Amino acid sequence: SIPVWLDCDPGHDDATAILLAGHTPGLELLGVSTIGGNQTLAKVTKNALDVLDAVGLSHIDVVAGQPRPLMRPPLLCPEIHGDTGLDGPGGGRLLPRSPRSPLPGKAITVISRAIEAAYEQLQRERTGQQQQQQQRGGEGGGGEGSWRSSSSSSSSSPSGERVRLVCTGALTNAALLLTVYPELSEMVEVVIMGGCMGVGNTGPVVEFNIQTDPEAAKIVFESGVPLTMVPLEVTHTVLATPQVLAAIGGIGGMGATAATAAAAGAVGIAAEAAAAAGPASAALSTAAPPPPSSSPVAPAAGTAAAAASPFRHTIQQLLLFFAETYKRVFRFEHPPLHDPVAVAYVIRPDLFECRRMRVDVETCSSLSYGQTVCDVWGQSAAPPNVNVVLQVDVEGVWRLLLEAVARADAG
Ligand code: BDR
Numbered sequence: 248s249i250p251v252w253l254d255c256d257p258g259h260d261d262a263t264a265i266l267l268a269g270h271t272p273g274l275e276l277l278g279v280s281t282i283g284g285n286q287t288l289a290k291v292t293k294n295a296l297d298v299l300d301a302v303g304l305s306h307i308d309v310v311a312g313q314p315r316p317l318m319r320p321p322l323l324c325p326e327i328h329g330d331t332g333l334d335g336p337g338g339g340r341l342l343p344r345s346p347r348s349p350l351p352g353k354a355i356t357v358i359s360r361a362i363e364a365a366y367e368q369l370q371r372e373r374t375g376q377q378q379q380q381q382q383r384g385g386e387g388g389g390g391e392g393s394w395r396s397s398s399s400s401s402s403s404s405p406s407g408e409r410v411r412l413v414c415t416g417a418l419t420n421a422a423l424l425l426t427v428y429p430e431l432s433e434m435v436e437v438v439i440m441g442g443c444m445g446v447g448n449t450g451p452v453v454e455f456n457i458q459t460d461p462e463a464a465k466i467v468f469e470s471g472v473p474l475t476m477v478p479l480e481v482t483h484t485v486l487a488t489p490q491v492l493a494a495i496g497g498i499g500g501m502g503a504t505a506a507t508a509a510a511a512g513a514v515g516i517a518a519e520a521a522a523a524a525g526p527a528s529a530a531l532s533t534a535a536p537p538p539p540s541s542s543p544v545a546p547a548a549g550t551a552a553a554a555a556s557p558f559r560h561t562i563q564q565l566l567l568f569f570a571e572t573y574k575r576v577f578r579f580e581h582p583p584l585h586d587p588v589a590v591a592y593v594i595r596p597d598l599f600e601c602r603r604m605r606v607d608v609e610t611c612s613s614l615s616y617g618q619t620v621c622d623v624w625g626q627s628a629a630p631p632n633v634n635v636v637l638q639v640d641v642e643g644v645w646r647l648l649l650e651a652v653a654r655a656d657a658g
Pocket residue numbers: 258259260261285324327415416440448454455456585586
């Protein structure tokens with residue numbers, strides 16, 4: 248299985264990223280670290296513990312990371328995530344409080360040890376596989392295939408032999424990790440939800456996670472580590488429509504209608520959203536985010552609907568709060584679920600269309616600090632450093648999430 252460390256700031260969409268990472272076969276969630284962002288470090292750390300316990304992952308540890316960005320004052324996002332960082336409809340705490348505490352110690356120490364141990368395990372497995380191949384008279388070696396972008400990466404290990412560090416908040420912890428333990432850049436592939444190619448969300452051309460700590464992002468982007476960026480242009484196509492919410496809630500749950508059974512194939516809506524976003528070429532050439540889909544949805548056939556449950560209801564309630572705030576703040580008809588898309592990339596990279604390009608982080612401009620300046624057409628002489636996601640199979644992402652919800656619900 249693929250070992251994954253998740254660094255996050257829960258946060259509604261971070262909560263679904265935790266659920267997806269912890270309830271997908273083939274992924275091993277090593278641990279969760281937190282970073283101040285959607286709310287204060289203290290709040291998002293408690294939220295991470297609450298989420299893990301609520302989704303049946305109380306065996307996964309949490310460690311608190313940096314309380315503030317490297318060089319700037321903290322940025323919080325209560326207008327989207329509420330006072331707790333994980334409010335339910337109408338405001339206020341939704342999840343029960345976890346009795347657990349975060350691990351003691353510095354996050355980067357804990358993360359580095361976990362990554363090193365998982366990497367050594369991967370190496371042992373690889374050696375075992377090679378020996379088996381040799382015994383069978385095969386050629387041996389090769390691993391699971393090459394890192395898609397190894398040609399311009401400074402590192403040499405193929406993707407299948409690396410631990411994944413998924414970051415769905417500001418990159419402060421990641422920057423410190425790669426600075427203090429540079430040897431880890433040979434052991435990890437970093438996947439982030441963050442940045443944008445054109446239009447931003449918390450600034451005209453900046454995305455929140457990168458805007459929160461641009462200097463940290465610059466360190467990570469220039470570190471030479473294999474890096475995949477899932478930008479806003481892509482996450483804005485993964486919309487939690489009422490049909491998606493109904494499918495998450497299950498038959499008989501809130502929002503259930505005559506169409507709910509069909510909406511268990513929430514994927515049908517997702518496919519529509521993907522179509523609205525257009526092909527990768529359109530994503531590249533447009534300056535504006537794709538319009539949220541508002542037209543009626545043809546339900547997808549074939550997926551059996553699940554029964555409602557208190558667990559499903561809770562997840563639905565979290566997303567309903569998110570839907571309310573996205574409508575109020577951004578006038579989005581349906582909220583985009585950013586963070587699980589980065590986890591989905593680890594699970595099913597084949598669902599994603601990507602392009603390697605040069606991406607530099609603006610840190611000087613007062614107008615656009617935090618901008619991820621994407622050299623889409625290769626104008627710069629600088630070598631490509633980021634694998635940028637251009638488009639995703641939205642239906643496929645919803646399928647992964649609905650399956651994870653079903654597994655968590657089944658206990
Ligand atoms: C990002 O900002 C946060 O509010 C979300 O959790 C997501 O990680 C989107 O810009």
